[in-house]
Amino acid sequence: MSFDVPEACTLPTAERPLRLAEFDDLFATAVRRVDPISATHARLHLTGPAGLTARVRDLAARETECCSFFAFTTTPEPAGDGEALVLDIEVPAAYADVLASLAQRAVAVSAGTHRRLTDAVTARLDGVQADLAEVNRQALEAGPGTPGWAKTISASASLSEDAGRLHAVAAALTTTTHDGPCGDSCGCTSALAATGTAYHFPHDPASGEAALSCDLAADGGDVHHRIGVWQQALGRVERRDPLPDTPNGVALRFPFDVDLAGTLGRLAAAEYRCCSFGSYTLIVDGAGLRLEIRMPAEAADTMAAVVGVPDREEATAS
Incomplete structure (x- = not known):
């Protein structure tokens, strides 16, 4: 001007x-x-x-x-x-x-400052999402349930929390059109109080599908503790099978064990409270225990980072 x-x-x-x-x-x-x-x-x-x-x-x-x-x-x-x-x-x-x-x-x-702040937060969110995708790739490469996986997936959880906060800040900044200087009516004020209790998956509005989000405060918000429980359970996986009805799922096969069945049931329930867009089915039969997990395509990489993908031999045979 x-x-x-x-x-x-x-x-x-x-x-x-x-x-x-x-x-x-x-x-x-x-x-x-x-x-x-x-x-x-x-x-x-x-x-x-x-x-x-x-x-x-x-x-x-x-x-x-x-x-x-x-x-x-x-x-x-x-x-x-x-x-x-x-x-x-x-x-x-x-x-x-x-x-x-x-x-x-x-x-x-001063109004331009608000726009620049919004752009900066959005750019930082994009950067965190990119970091998260890379960390999830590293977690899968480390092997679900291994010590390297536990360290990497913990970093993934922290990045998800960062992304949730940034998304909440970005939403607060863009909720109301603001043409003047920052003040009490400006999104900057509410952005300072943004808590970011949900992680929003990257989403293409043109897809026509509903956007996915995980409730980071569910189950007490103690996702880092749950990583340790998952690590113990994943250490007992005998094999991972593909699911016949979806490419975005996996069946984890375990030996029969009453205590393990209880642990898997609690993990499945906790994951559902966090990410209710997924499907978690625990089956107990003569073959042992089988935990079937199905996810929408947008969350498939995250699922793979946490529990792994079907074994190559099984995937090829299918």
């Missing part, structure tokens, strides 16, 4: 872009609201780290030296952390257009 420098300004032409950049940085990092009091009076509400008041007063003093028609008044306000203040800017009627241009720039630049 352009800003027309008034002829009355005595700041050397070469220094004007630098001064404008100083104002833009202040607008982008500290302005939370702009109130147009009158055609000749604008009020800016600012918050920031310690030193903000001194920074604003220094910039205002230097601006007054070259543009003496500006009258800047700073009023400190209570702040929980850092500093908060109100900056009143007044001009004679002849410079009302200059003030209006400055106020509009403050609104535009």
